[in-house]
Amino acid sequence: MKKIVLAGNAITADILNAYLARDGRYQVIGSTVDDDFLQAGRVNGAESIPLSRLAETFKPHDCAVVMAMGYNDLNRVRESMFHRLKEMGYKIETYIHPDAKVYTEHALGEGCVVLPSAVIEPHVRVGANSMIWANVTLAHHCTVAEHCWVASGAVVSGNAHLSRNCFIGVNATIVNEVNVGEYGFIGAGALVTRNTKASSVQLARSGEEHRFSSQDYVKFYGV
Numbered sequence: 001m002k003k004i005v006l007a008g009n010a011i012t013a014d015i016l017n018a019y020l021a022r023d024g025r026y027q028v029i030g031s032t033v034d035d036d037f038l039q040a041g042r043v044n045g046a047e048s049i050p051l052s053r054l055a056e057t058f059k060p061h062d063c064a065v066v067m068a069m070g071y072n073d074l075n076r077v078r079e080s081m082f083h084r085l086k087e088m089g090y091k092i093e094t095y096i097h098p099d100a101k102v103y104t105e106h107a108l109g110e111g112c113v114v115l116p117s118a119v120i121e122p123h124v125r126v127g128a129n130s131m132i133w134a135n136v137t138l139a140h141h142c143t144v145a146e147h148c149w150v151a152s153g154a155v156v157s158g159n160a161h162l163s164r165n166c167f168i169g170v171n172a173t174i175v176n177e178v179n180v181g182e183y184g185f186i187g188a189g190a191l192v193t194r195n196t197k198a199s200s201v202q203l204a205r206s207g208e209e210h211r212f213s214s215q216d217y218v219k220f221y222g223v
Helices: 013-022 051-057 074-088 212-220
Strands: 002-008 026-033 048-050 065-066
Touching: 002 013, 002 048, 002 074, 026 051, 051 065, 065 074
Parallel strands: 002 026, 002 065, 026 048
Antiparallel strands: none
């Protein structure tokens, strides 16, 4: 059983801790965050250690780290922690949940997290420290670069490319051969059919209030 320290102590860490508790391959022995954020959150049953004291509490050769942080500042916070932990000598674990389906022949990048019911099809490439949430589909020959976050239910279609530090929202769809520029933000439910520029934002408009009341909408359009 591999001993794991979670990098993070907020909601993402709490969720990953729950998954790991049911995975016989791992034992969570603690969590770590920057010293200033020690009091910001807690992971049930996992002692939170300030990063400045991590090496004296859990030595690098005794454990591995699972990246369990959110997507703050377009994943820059995750990226910074990832590199600092590596510089301290920690191995960053690539965690694939047992219920995920990974068919690509390419090794996933160091520190990736792949959650239940995600499907990674043949010939997909995933870069280091990227989060692939539950029910995501990464279709054939697509590429997800390093430090990306792909939220639940999103679909990245065949031959599409996500550049580094992208955020892809819940149920968003990137169609075939589309390139999403680095630091791109794709909102929940968005359908992206063209290449996007670096640091651009694409949002779905389907959530806007309709001019008809719900009663009139049902009357004229049905449900």
